Amino acid sequence: MSAASPPAGLLPPMRFPRALLDPLARLPAADDQGLVAVQLEQADGRIRAIHALAAGSGAPLPLALTPLVEPHAHLDKAFSGEAFPNPDGTMAGAMAANGREAAERRADGVRRRGEQALARAWRYGLRAIRSHIDSLGPWATPSWEVLLELRRHWRGRVELQLVAMVPVGYWSTPEGEAFAAWVAARGGLLGGVLGAPFRSTPADRAALLALLRLAERLGCGVDLHVDECAEGHGRGVALVSDLLRRHRLAVPLTCSHASSMALLADRPCRRLVEAMADAAVGVVALPTTNLWLLGKHQRRTPSLRPQAPIRQLQEAGVTVAVGGDNVQDPWFPGGDFDPIALLRFSLAASHLVPWRRLGLSPFSTAAAQLLGLDWDGVLREGSPADLLVLGASSWGELLARPPRRRVLRAGRWLEPPPCEEPSPLLTACHG
Template identity: 45%
Template sequence: MRSLSPDQRPDRLQVRVPRPLLAGDLDDLGAPDPEGWQARGRIQALLPLHAATRSPGGVADLPVFLPAFVDAHSHLDKAFSWYEVPCPPRQGTMAAALRGNRKENDSRTAERLAARLDRALAHGWRRGLRAVRSHIDAGFPAATDCWEAVEDRFRHWADRLTLQPVAMAPMAFWQSAEGEQLARRVASLGGCLGGALDRNSQRQPGTRAGLRQLLNLSVRSGCGIDLHLDESSDPASTTLDWLLQLVPRQGLPVPITASHCCSLGLFSERRIRARARALAERGISVVVLPVTNLWLQDRAVGRTPRWRGLAPIHELQAEGVTVARTAGPSGPMATRSN
């Protein structure tokens, strides 16, 4: 895609802007800056398009103006791996997805990972993607070499895409010397620390201590935090409560994101509202993944799912929680992540 030099850019650009993209109280679209609609690549003014100024083909021929696309939760290290390690036919369960993930880790190489990253990022770039946060597995045998590939490819794409890695590892990993070393590497890339917590990990000794260490390590290294929490159809999966208990009410000096939070949708209305208020108070954002979790949650062979497997989006937003929606991996529809 060729960029225009400043003297090549038009003073005014005729486009169709979807009304929901404009501020709700914006009625008068007069231009505060009559000199032009953009300066230094940023929009300066909006003018209503009158009939006399429209293109010869009419409004229908004008391009649609959209903001750049952002993927707030991807797994680029698993990109296109559906064809290498597919979920068993007709299953699509969380357990099958995790088995496939472990199998893929065993065969992962730095070269294969670099090729996946390039293919996925090129795929997204051509379709308007301009920023990606990607969880990248850590804590497995070939992880060190693979993270070198991540650093190399992310820097290669840095002039076209804003990229943020999230190191995803078991909680025990963050209590090791290797975890400290990886945190410094992730910090140099402006990334986040993360991992996955659910009912199974709650039963494992040391998990809560590992989460506490992850929080402390994130603050020391200046990394943000993005955790897979309660991606489960078990209402006893309450690791979100652990996070709320360990993060002080005033929050932390680094951004925190809770991803998935599926089992929260099984709580009573009162409990949902209480958790939502606690999240908002601590400044913790939530990322929900409808495509992935509608595919995986409450799913079993020969049984109709009883619930939708989603976090309570409207209730979270009503209490002031910032919520983002994205696709995620582990399903046949999430092309870039599979």
């Protein structure tokens, strides 16, 4: 992970989303792509000043972002798909292959996969990852020990958050309560699965309420896999929102997936997203895995593609992030912890437009908010001199082809991969 260090002073000119620049900075209005031409001044790994560039300077400038955030991953099973394939690409096939992999899961394998994931994230331009961990079975303790070790090793480069993933009812047992205290003491979150599909029985309601009260007592957050299905019409997120509001529970809570909400008609969907906003529920949409697995038919392409209704949630005031979820495992055969690849896929799959604040925020500021990160990803005087500079000068170029990139960390350019060819737009970003 060697790097070359540029002298303190001005960084190369670039085009930056106005939404990721200090709103109080005196800058010209953004162009029709939401971009502003700037030159940043850095010293000692921090931004010292943001200088506007005059319009019409001639040469195209590279598009730049602050490093992005991965709000939902599974490091313990990443890169296991080749050894444990799911050739049908179905939910049932994924669960079966995941079970076979878990039976053979060992600490050295989790360490190798976790290190590979974090090293790639660092190079690609991620600054934080929240990973769920399968936490019930003989593999649980070794997985936690390894990932806690990796969290310490990568602290200050890629921040790693860990979520204990168990059946929701487990948290109501004496063993579950003891484990929850252990997780909370290590800065982890409590998690689980509602669905799929979620039936919302009285036992489910009691178990979820017990989990929320336990998390409130321990002072930790909750991140649930909810409604990851092509049926059920948002019953899980409806129950979560109802319990938080009815019992006035102060628990930071994220509903990951929330896929079956997409099957609701406009009016009931609007009522549900308003209840979620009132309960301060956050959502992580996961289009890659959901579009790969859900509603799949062997002989036809489904007409309905269940994934979280991002735009409706945002319009109601719900904080929404977009995550990559599974990476080269039985649940999804693709992915690589590359936030730009995820962004390019999700813009089309979810009808997001990056030149608008709410189109870009699920990958940056909203994701940082859901994870409770110290830095919201907006460049200000004194913020980290961390950048993701792309070999594309516009959003259209970014969507047209996978861009080259240069990553700046604390004012130092990371060396590009040996196989990467230079981009004319990035010649000033020496690595």
